[in-house]
Amino acid sequence: MWASTHNQTLYEKMSSxxxxxxxxxxxxxxGYLSAFPPEFFDRFEAIQSVWAPYYTIHKIMAGLLDQYVLAGNVKALQMVVGMTDYFGNRVKNVILKYSIERHWTSLNEETGGMNDVLYRLYSITNDPKHMVLxxxxxxxxxxxxxxxxxxxxxGFHSNxxxxxxxxxxxRYEITGDPLYKEIGAFFMDIVNSSHSYATGGTSVSEFWSDPKRLAETLSTENEESCTTYNMLKVSRNLFRWTKEMAYADYYERALMNGVLSIQRGREPGVMIYMLPQGPGQSKARxxxxWGTKFDSFWCCYGTGIESFSKLGDSIYFEEKGTAPSLYIIQYISSSFNWRSAGVALSQKIKFVSSFDPYLQISIRILSNQSTSQSSTLNLRMPSWTSLDGANVTLNDQNLPLPYPGNFLCVARNWTSNETLTLVLPLKLRTEPIKGQ
Ligand SMILES: [Zn+2]
Structure with a gap:
């Protein structure tokens, strides 16, 4: 949130x-850092019951790394390196004193995310020890x-x-090994085709169940909200690499249904763990x-509050190249300083009620310099809309539209005070649930 607002109060709080x-x-x-004692890891490494200490360690390390990457806090980077040395030694000891099998077995507790934060750390330090861990x-x-x-x-624990x-x-981004790119794409594919509700959410009682048997799982314990938070990261990466509309559509579906819905109304701090999907079920019962404002702190509280602090994430994607090119994949009221094109964008969405037949978007382009180069805006035509009644204008001039599920590309030497207006029909539709 500080990275997008540069709010001084936030800066002081996070630095302190x-x-x-x-x-x-x-x-x-x-080098150890946690509110629980390191003895928890003795039990973890002895395959004794201890809940999920690495889940918390990953969150602390990821937060500190963000403090360095986004806010330049060098102290925070030193702290992550200290933690990595500590846990690197612990893992090495398990392997030398017992066996590699013992280490693999220990990973059956919640250790997901550790590889991610360590690859991110390696991308900064280039220390081979960090890559090995x-x-x-x-x-x-x-x-x-x-x-x-x-x-x-x-049978796998989703989150x-x-x-x-x-x-x-x-790992793919760092090593370029295409296997790890394919793993992400295949994973997204099977979660969507076999394990997702119409909302884009996944999991029942924190786990995945039999593929394409979702109708049998409808209850109050569906869609642990952390899983949606994490699936957004998977789809964001896939969109960045492929520019495929399916990932942008997924991002919107999961964000709207599975993130915006986990806070109770306008009460910050009142969050929910699961999103009930069963007929007649209620979030309240x-x-x-619902949690409480100050006295609840389960896993989804961390990811939930983080989600609401980064609602500005993944709206605009800039493409690297000789000519500036920008993808707008989410229609959310926001502003964006498009430096490489020398223009500022202001996107405004007209509030939609359930009986509104259209989503109406207006994007104002402001330029304070005369540019001689052409820049391309790529506007998402969502797969859920229809050409029947759709209309996009640039300064009151109608633009020819591609089929929904494609990008509308507008290349132009943008001048100041130009306006793009999109009117996209909202259609009611049904989606069958997978099951018998
Ligand atoms: Zn959770």
Missing amino acids: LVDALYDCQKKIGT AHLFDKPCFLGLLAVQADSLS THIPVVIGAQM SYHG
């Missing part, structure tokens, strides 16, 4: 939080089945394994139900 954690880590003196958290028994394209997600795939995607 890093300072306080730095003091804690220094006092512990080993990232590989050791790649969980071959899961990535292996995706590599041979088996639709065998049933542990989606982050393992995000880590694999990061479910096993997990």
Whole structure:
């Protein structure tokens, strides 16, 4: 949120939080940093019951790394490196004293996300130790089945394994190994074709169940909200690499249904764990139900509050190349300073009620310099709309439209005060649930 607002109060809060954690880590003196004691990892490594300590460690490391990457906090980077050395030694000890099998077995607890944060760290430090540790958290028994394209997600804990795939995607970005790109695409494909509700959400009681048997799973315990948060990351990466509309459509569907719906009305801090999908079920009367403003902090509280702080994410994507080119994949009121084209965009959406037949978008382009180069705006024509009644104008002039599911590309030397207006029909439709 600070990266998009540069709000001074936020900056002071996040910096003082890093300072306080730095003091804690220094006092512990080993590189370890957590509110629970390191003995939890003795139990974890002995395959004894201990819940999910690496889940929290990943969140602390990812947050600190963001402090460095987004806000330039060098102290935070040193802290992540200290934590990585500590856990690297622990993993090495397990392998040397016991066996690699023991390490792999320990990964059956919630360790997803560790590979992702370690690959991200390696991309900054280029320290081979960080790459080795990232590989050791790649969980071959899961990535292996995706590599041979088996639709065998049933029985796996969803929110542990989606982050393992995000880590694999990061492995592709760093090593260029196409296998890890394919793993992400195949995973997205089977989650969508076999394990997703019409909302775009997935999981029942935190797990995946039998493929294409979703009708039998409708209850209050569907769609752990963390899983949607993580699937957005998978689809975002796939869109960045392929520019395929299916991933942009997915992003919107999951964001609208599975993120905006997890906060109760306009009450920040009142979040929900699961999204009930069963007929007649209610968010207010479910096993997990709504949390409280200050006294709840389960996993989905972390990801939920983070989700609401990054609603401006993944609206605009810039394409690298000689001529500026921008993809607008989400229609959300926002502004964007498109530096490479020398223009500022202001996007406004007319509020939609359930009886409105159209989504109406207006994009104003402001340029404070005369540019001689042509820049391309690629506007998403969502797959859910129809050409029947659709209309897009540039300064009151109608533009020819592509079929829904494609981008409308407008290349132009933009001058100041131009306006694009999109009127997209909203159609009611049904989607059958997979099941018997
Ligand atoms: Zn969760």
